[in-house]
Amino acid sequence: MITEDPKHQDIHEYLAEFEDIPGTRVYTAARARKGYHMNQFAMSLMKDENRARFKADERAYLDEWPLNEEQKEALLARDYNRCLDLGGNVYFLAKLFSTDGIPFAEAVSTMTDMSFPEYREMMMNGGRSPEGVRSIRANAASSGETNEGAR
Amino acid sequence: MARITAGVASSHVPLLGVASDFDKDRDDYFGPIFAGYDWTREWEKAEKPDVIILVYNDHASAFDMKIIPTFAIGCGERYKSADEGWGPRPVPDVEGHPDLAWHIAQSLVLDEFDMTIINEMDVDHGLTVPLSMMFGKPDAWPCKVVPLAVNVVTYPPPSGNRCWALGEAIAKAVDSFPEDLNVQIWGTGGMSHQLQGPRAGLINKEWDNMFLDGLIGDSDHLRRIPHIEYLRETGSEGIEMVMWLVMRGALGKKTRALHRHYHVPCSNTAIGHMVLRPDNGEGLDMTGSETVSAIAAE
Numbered sequence: 001m002i003t004e005d006p007k008h009q010d011i012h013e014y015l016a017e018f019e020d021i022p023g024t025r026v027y028t029a030a031r032a033r034k035g036y037h038m039n040q041f042a043m044s045l046m047k048d049e050n051r052a053r054f055k056a057d058e059r060a061y062l063d064e065w066p067l068n069e070e071q072k073e074a075l076l077a078r079d080y081n082r083c084l085d086l087g088g089n090v091y092f093l094a095k096l097f098s099t100d101g102i103p104f105a106e107a108v109s110t111m112t113d114m115s116f117p118e119y120r121e122m123m124m125n126g127g128r129s130p131e132g133v134r135s136i137r138a139n140a141a142s143s144g145e146t147n148e149g150a151r
Numbered sequence: 152m153a154r155i156t157a158g159v160a161s162s163h164v165p166l167l168g169v170a171s172d173f174d175k176d177r178d179d180y181f182g183p184i185f186a187g188y189d190w191t192r193e194w195e196k197a198e199k200p201d202v203i204i205l206v207y208n209d210h211a212s213a214f215d216m217k218i219i220p221t222f223a224i225g226c227g228e229r230y231k232s233a234d235e236g237w238g239p240r241p242v243p244d245v246e247g248h249p250d251l252a253w254h255i256a257q258s259l260v261l262d263e264f265d266m267t268i269i270n271e272m273d274v275d276h277g278l279t280v281p282l283s284m285m286f287g288k289p290d291a292w293p294c295k296v297v298p299l300a301v302n303v304v305t306y307p308p309p310s311g312n313r314c315w316a317l318g319e320a321i322a323k324a325v326d327s328f329p330e331d332l333n334v335q336i337w338g339t340g341g342m343s344h345q346l347q348g349p350r351a352g353l354i355n356k357e358w359d360n361m362f363l364d365g366l367i368g369d370s371d372h373l374r375r376i377p378h379i380e381y382l383r384e385t386g387s388e389g390i391e392m393v394m395w396l397v398m399r400g401a402l403g404k405k406t407r408a409l410h411r412h413y414h415v416p417c418s419n420t421a422i423g424h425m426v427l428r429p430d431n432g433e434g435l436d437m438t439g440s441e442t443v444s445a446i447a448a449e
C-alpha cells in the first residue's frame with residue numbers, strides 16, 4: 001500500500017541532475033539513441049564467428065555498421081570514456097572487453113586516471129570514497145567558499 | 152495455498168560465478184565473500200523452497216537495445232545459461248514454474264502492472280550467480296525459478312516506490328495461487344559500484360549499511376529514495392538496489408533479519424547479502440525451529 005503520494009517528477013529536472021555527477025555518464029535515452037548502433041555492434045561480438053571476423057580486420061568489420069567516424073575511432077582506440085560520450089553503454093562495451101580478453105576491472109580502470117594495479121589497490125583498500133565526487137555544483141560552491149580556486 | 156516465506160538479497164557480480172565455476176571460492180580473495188553465504192546454504196537446505204521468484208536484471212545478454220521491458224516475467228519451462236562472451240557458465244539449466252509464473256503475470260496485469268511476458272530466453276549472471284551463491288554446485292538446482300527481469304540499464308529505470316509496490320502485488324498474487332508452495336523471493340544486484348567513467352570504483356560502505364538496516368523492521372522509507380541519490384551515493388550501477396525493494400515489498404509490513412553479510416571488494420563492487428523473514432504474525436518458519444519465537448514476538 002502506498003502510504004505517501006509520490007510526487008510527480010518532471011523529466012527535465014530529473015535528467016538535468018544527472019549532469020551534476022562528476023566523472024559519470026548516466027545512460028539516458030539521449031545516449032541510448034546516439035549509441036544505438038555502437039551498442040548493437042558490441043552485442044554482435046557475442047557470436048564466435050563475428051569475434052573472429054572483427055579480430056581479423058577491425059576497421060572492415062566496423063565499416064559494416066552505421067557508425068560515424070568518431071565512434072569507429074573511439075572503438076578502435078579502445079577509448080572507453082569517449083565511447084560513453086558517443087552513446088556506448090558499459091554492459092555492451094563489455095563484449096569488446098571479453099573479445100580483447102581483458103578482465104572487466106582492467107577495462108574499467110582505463111576510464112580512470114589510474115593504472116590497473118593502482119585501481120586494484122584502491123579497490124582492495126575499500127574503493128573510491130564518495131567524498132568530494134557527489135556533485136559538481138557542490139564542489140564548485142565549496143571551493144568558492146574556501147578560495148581554493150576553481151576546478 | 153502458496154506463500155512467500157522468506158526474502159533473500161544478494162549481489163550478483165559475474166566474477167563470483169567465475170570463482171565458483173573454477174573452484175576458487177575458498178582462496179584468499181573469494182574466501183571471505185563465500186564464507187558469508189555458508190549460513191544461507193545450510194538454511195536453504197532446511198527451508199527447501201519449491202520456487203524462487205528471482206528479481207534480477209539482464210546485462211545485454213537476453214535483451215539488447217532492440218526491446219527494453221521495464222518489468223518482465225519469465226513464464227517458460229526452462230532457461231539456459233547465457234553465453235556472455237566467454238561461453239555459457241557450466242551450471243544446470245534453470246527450471247521455470249509456468250503455472251505460477253502465468254498466474255502471477257495475469258494477477259499483476261489485473262493489478263495494473265503492465266508486465267512483459269517472456270517464454271524463451273537465456274539467463275545471465277544476474278540470475279545464475281545468486282543461485283550459485285545460495286546453492287553451491289549441485290547437479291540440478293533444488294527448486295524452480297520464476298525470473299523477474301527489471302530494466303536498470305537504460306534510464307529511467309522504475310522508481311523504488313514502483314518496485315516496492317510491484318513486490319506487494321506479487322505477494323498478493325502468490326497468496327491467491329491454489330497449490331501449496333513454499334515460495335521465496337530474491338532481490339539481486341548492487342550494492343555500491345560504478346563501472347564507468349573517471350569516477351569508477353566508487354564504494355559507499357556507510358550508505359550500503361544504511362540500506363541494509365532499512366530492509367529490517369517496519370519502516371518503508373527506502374521506497375522513497377530517488378534515483379539521483381543512488382547515482383551520487385552508490386555509483387552509477389548502485390541503482391540495481393531498486394531490485395531489492397521488489398523483494399522487500401513482497402514481505403509485508405514488517406521483517407526481521409535472519410542473516411547479514413557485507414564485504415568489499417569483489418572486483419569493482421561491494422557485496423551485500425541478507426536473509427529476511429516476513430514478521431507479521433505468519434509464523435513462517437519452514438525449518439520448525441523458529442516457530443515459537445516467531446509467534447512469541449507477535
Ligand SMILES: [Fe+2]
Nearest residue numbers: 208277340391
Ligand atoms: Fe547486475
